[in-house]
Amino acid sequence: MAIVNSVEQSESPVLLITPDIKTMESLSEEIQFFAGENYEFPVYTFPDWEVLPYDTFSPYQDITSERIRTLSKIIRLNKGLIITTVATAMSRLMPVSYLTARVINFSSGDTLELDHFKNELVEFGYKAVSQVVEHGEFAFRGSILDLYPMGRQSPIRIDLFDNIIDSIRKFDPETQKSITAINEINILPANELDFSESGIKQFRQSW
Structure with a gap:
């Protein structure tokens, strides 16, 4: 596939942005299925929260888990494919220091x-x-x-x-x-954001 070839030829991680989660998951499955054992790079998905930060309800724990796992992996990623959505690509992420200090x-x-x-x-x-x-x-x-x-x-x-x-x-x-x-x-930490009173206050001031 063209995507697999692009990742293999790239000297740095490749970010693939899809319109929605369904497309993201479908592409991830197709890439790993058709490439089989012929590719030697990791493929990570980074789904949308499906809620707003600090909303009155939380995202599914499985989604948060997958997001935090991906973030922890790509910190030192030299080669690989990261598949995400438009909404996620436009959102702010936790600082690297926040994650590394909570492992x-x-x-x-x-x-x-x-x-x-x-x-x-x-x-x-x-x-x-x-x-x-x-x-x-x-x-x-x-x-x-x-x-x-x-x-x-x-x-x-x-x-x-x-x-x-x-x-x-x-x-x-x-x-x-x-x-x-x-x-x-x-x-890894269970949250991407600091939910302490000081953390919420700082977020509201800078959002």
């Missing part, structure tokens, strides 16, 4: 200070719930922490021994059963 990385065997970590999760937009089922949620049950990080396809379960991370596993949000063990995890 948490840890591995099995690391020490996790629970009180500090809980405060960080809330500060980064995560919500405490009794059972984790969607992006941006976390739940503590004794020595077990369930968390659904933004940008991931499945939630994770962290088993603690005192304050030491004993294991990290993916789990099924429907059955709540643990699946695959992983060694490390990075947690």
